[in-house]
Amino acid sequence: MADFKYEIKETIGTISESPKGWTKELNLVSWNGKAPKFDLRDWAPEHEKMGKGITLNTDELKALKDLLNQMEL
Template sequence: MAGFKYDIKEHIGNISESPKGWTKELNLISWNNREPKYDLRDWAPEHEKMGKGVTFTKEELKELRDILNEIDL
């Protein structure tokens, strides 16, 4: 997808880091000047590149939290 814009409104946390320095992050991001969503994806150092990810509304993230809380890890 060419020509899209993003603005990281809030960095919530890093989940992991690869040996090459890429980090799996949860952020609140506005894509193409739209309402910000929670976003989980891999980022290169300095956020110059990104991997495929998944976005969640606040309600979806709450549902995911509830599902994860029910898992016996």
């Protein structure tokens, strides 16, 4: 697997926490020194490990917000 670097620029919020302490978080993350993107994924308690997730630019996040606002929950 290729090496990559990440830096959490801003923690926006935590959606849930597992019994083992992993949290599903929305953060603003810079990957490999590039411009930060919104990132939704599972993180180990000290952010030393991560699960699979998705990254979204601002336009994609706005589109997702619009879709979620249309849903009846």
